[in-house]
Amino acid sequence: xxxxxxxxxxxxxxxxxxxxxxxxxxxxxxxxxxxxxxxxxxxxxxxxxxxxxxxxxxxxxxxxxxxxxxxxxxxxxxxxxxxxxxxxxxxxxxxxxxxxxxxxxxxxxxxxxxxxxxxxxxxxxxxxxxxxxxxxxxxxxxxxxxxxxxxxxxxxxxxxxxxxxxxxxxxxxxxxxxxxxxxxxxxxxxxxxx
Numbered sequence: 001x002x003x004x005x006x007x008x009x010x011x012x013x014x015x016x017x018x019x020x021x022x023x024x025x026x027x028x029x030x031x032x033x034x035x036x037x038x039x040x041x042x043x044x045x046x047x048x049x050x051x052x053x054x055x056x057x058x059x060x061x062x063x064x065x066x067x068x069x070x071x072x073x074x075x076x077x078x079x080x081x082x083x084x085x086x087x088x089x090x091x092x093x094x095x096x097x098x099x100x101x102x103x104x105x106x107x108x109x110x111x112x113x114x115x116x117x118x119x120x121x122x123x124x125x126x127x128x129x130x131x132x133x134x135x136x137x138x139x140x141x142x143x144x145x146x147x148x149x150x151x152x153x154x155x156x157x158x159x160x161x162x163x164x165x166x167x168x169x170x171x172x173x174x175x176x177x178x179x180x181x182x183x184x185x186x187x188x189x190x191x192x193x194x
Contacts, residue, residue, distance in 0.1 A: 035183030148182035
C-alpha cells in the first residue's frame with residue numbers, strides 16, 4: 001500500500017457513496033425536464049390520436065405522432081445548452097446516461113422493425129421505458145421513478161390483456177402515472193435540494 005492511500009472505515013465509505021448519490025440526484029435535475037417533456041409529448045400524441053379517431057373523419061390519425069420531432073429538437077437543444085454547464089459527474093451519472101442510451105437504441109430498433117410487429121410497438125416501447133425509468137429510480141434512490149417504472153410494466157401487461165379497442169385508452173394513464181407524476185416529483189425534490 002502506498003503512503004498516501006487511506007483505508008476507509010465503513011461509515012466513511014457510506015458517506016462517500018451517499019454524497020455521490022446526492023450529487024447524481026442534483027445532476028438529474030436536468031432529467032426531470034426530459035421526463036416532463038416526453039411525458040407531455042406522448043400524452044398529447046396519445047390523447048390527440050384518440051380524439052382524431054373518435055371525433056373526426058381523418059384516416060391517418062397516426063400523423064399526430066409527428067409531435068415527436070419537435071420533442072426531439074427540444075431535447076437536443078436542452079441537452080446542448082445544459083451539457084455545457086460545468087458539473088461534477090459521478091459514476092452513477094454515467095450509468096444513468098448509459099441506461100437511457102440503451103433505451104434509445106432499443107426504441108429505434110423497435111421503430112425500424114415495427115412492420116414485423118404489425119405496427120403494435122406501443123407495449124414494447126412502454127416495456128423499455130419502464131425498464132429505464134425503474135433503473136433510473138434505483139440509481140438515484142428515488143421511489144417515484146421506481147414506481148413509475150412499475151406503472152409502465154403493469155400498463156404493458158394491460159395492453160396485452162384488454163380488448164384491442166380499449167388499449168389506446170390505457171396509454172395516457174401509463175404516461176401520467178409513469179412519467180409525468182414522477183417527473184414533477186423529481187423536479188420538486190430537486191428544488192428542495194437546491
